[in-house]
Amino acid sequence: MSTIVPDKKNAVGAATGARNLAIYLAACLFVGFGLFPLYMMITTSLKTDQQTFAWPPVWLFTPRFQSYYNALFVFGGRSADHYLFNSLVVTLSSSALAVFLGAMAAYGLARFRFRGNRDVAFYILSTRFAPPVGFIVPIYLMVQRSGLLDTQIALIVVYTSMNLSFVTWILRGFFLEIPIEIEEAALVDGYTRWQIFLRVALPLVRPGLAATAILSAIFSWNEFLFASILAPGDAATIPVYLAGFSASMNIDWGEYMAVGTMAVLPIMIFTLALQRHLVRGLTFGAVR
Amino acid sequence: MAASKRADRRTALLLIAPAMLVLVAINIYPFIYALYISLHTFTLGRPTPPRYIGWSNYRDLLDDDRFINSLWVSFKFVAIAAAVEFLVGFALAFLFSAKLRGMATLRKLAILPIMVMPLASGLIWFYIFNENFGAMNWFAFLLGAPHRIPFLTDGKLAILSLVLADAWQWTPFVMLVMFAALQAIPEYVYEAAKMDGLTPWQTFWRVTLPLLRSAIWVVLVLRVVDAFRMIELIYLMTRGGPGGATETLSWYIYSTGFLDQDLGSAAAEAVVMIIAVSIIAQIFVRRLNYGAAT
């Protein structure tokens, strides 16, 4: 009941030991629930088949890295590293493009008054809600017509567009927070508008650029639907490769989980760094 | 002055044009194209050219039991998942606001699932829910279940299993956003409430909750929209089954278009979905607008 109002630590009548213990227990329980599936994924990738299918489940075992070795070097055809590399290319290109184009648009929306400014801004924001599955049919046909099926270009363009909504919206907020006087001073010093954007404004919103770049990267790295339809073959990204396992009758759980781990861990570790702006990014600046 | 205003407008145009171009190509044009396709028979991989058939794809939807079912399943899934995620996440936000040592670390660990590739979380939960060797059945056994529980192959359980997997990933998101919103409430408001003699319960209802209102809206709309379009968990865990019990609208569109290869019907379904989501999104945009005004 008293947790309803956040208590200052040194306020009169503040937390008691029993209450603290209950809070710790509940928090740890939730963290445990959050980490358990990740733990299952990683341990299964280190188990033998017998250990995987054992009943009761095996909790203590000697880890072996055979599954990783298999996924990377032994499989016939393309192995996991090929798809990891595809993912990397698509992720980096689409994030860079989205952040750059988004920053330009955001600056234009934040700094120039013109009719329809708000409408454009809200339109860009509203594309965040476009259900991907609703667009998949026409986009598939467009990509097919232009001969870009199973290329990275198709994915890069689609991801750029999907990232633009929040990149633009968040950066617009960041630009609005720069005191206009800084840019006016640069204008008086003889900079052109374009130079001001590149040399004055962009460096000032560096935290925003970092946050939007990382969020774009998470999105592009994790995206599955468009990847599976637009690039099912040679240009496939890691989620598409991962999905391929579940189609086969005899799932090799060890390798499956090894690929899963390689798909999940890099972006997760990467993201722990951005904590500070995560909420602002995830909610379009509605909550900081 | 007028000249510089015109120059300003030109600069603004040049800045915004590239992004708008991409959005027109990948958002507006495809929507119009979807409308166009939805008025035709259009089958993937068949050489016959599309044939105009007017609104009959839409008329067919009304008689399509699978479509009606998918709307109902979507509604069930979204309602249960969003409610669970919101209520639990909201409560956890207060829990994690406790100013105790180590809480910041626990918070960082708690939000890790947000970053997991949705397809991979489907994979993990598929494994955990496995009837023969999954950990979930082991826990059920420990709790005294008389036999193996078919988490993914029983109609009623399957949708709840999906909710659990979705909640695993997104409850931390709700917690994180509500936590940040709680932090944004200035300390002095609580002090004023104490001096005014409000009990903790009164403070919660009369001060905290109203101040969280816009954050609550934002997080609810995001959860509703994103649960509505969720497809990865279904792809990996149930593929719409058993017997359509987990066939949401998203999955139905996907399977009509790319498993049954009936692009015309899929496009009609897609248009319905886009319009439905746009209505929800409007609420969100209005809220943001309201938030910006005050």
Place this chain on the structure above:
Amino acid sequence: MPRVEFNRICKTYADGTRAVVDLDLAVADREFLCVLGPSGCGKSSTLRMLAGLESISSGDLVLDGRRINDVPPQARDMAMVFENYALYPHLRVFENIAMPLVARRRPRAEIRERVQQVAETLQIVEYLRQRPQTLSGGQRQRVALGRAIVRRPKMFLMDEPLGHLEAYLRVQLRAELRRLHERLGATTIYITHDQEEAEAVSDRIAVMENGRLQQLGSLVDLLDRPINRFVAEFIGRIPINMLPARLAGDGQNLQVGAAMMPLSGAQSAKLRSGGTDPLTLGIRPEHVALSSGSAGETISGLSGRVRVIEPQGDSTVIIADTPAGRVSALVPSGCVPSAGEVIELHFAMDCAHVFGADNINLLRAARNSE
């Protein structure tokens, strides 16, 4: 019986900061007490402990004869006005003022009537339907005051309530605060760093520094009988002159530079018994007089060259360099020397203070005994 007693109250924060040290202070019923001090002196911590917003590290806080250290703020029946107003941003003015009554579940009709009454007193009736964000600072502060007085509490606690306001509004509002206090008669503790404000509103002033109470008294007490060097320097519209000095060999004069300042019998007795070199002479600019004189014939004056002239309306501050250091003098604007001119400065020694090496005012007791 005093209403509130602080008995050896200490506040030490978790990081080891000692915000308040051994505070002993009694506030009488219906008194208007100001706590005055520079920022970080512990005055806010003192008020917040009284309010119950901070826990008390040690000592006893007594209200009406009852120890209230562990009583939560809700049960202390004190109203607080915060420096940043602390209005509820999501509520209209009416609802903000009504909140303490709502908390006590008063009937709706009574709430309406009392809020209306308070709004009339504070002349904010026309804003009752607005939200705080749309109001000016002065209006917000009236709302905050309204919220405090609407429930007729035992005490008012005010934490720099006028701190964020423009000068003319502060002057206007502090007069209203004083009138309000005279009408309501509730015990009030008021924190400020502005001595004029403290003088204008309060019955007594408590000066704090470094977490310790330095001196308690009226502004005249503080000006004319500062207990130590800090109080002397902190109080006063124009900074007091502080000059190194020592007791002359005869014990009858104070030597400042080359000049000899004659001491009264009581003064010299006090200095001879307690004086330890080095001494510091403190003399307010109001007590320095000028004569444009020929250099050389210094009897009780110090000669110096005029450096800066600061007109302040009907009087003017003259700052001059003397062999003993910079000295400022407040003179009528009619007889101002020109910059660069050599002048003679005469100190009214009966108003002088002399501080020992431990910064205690050695003459304070002497003057008291006169």
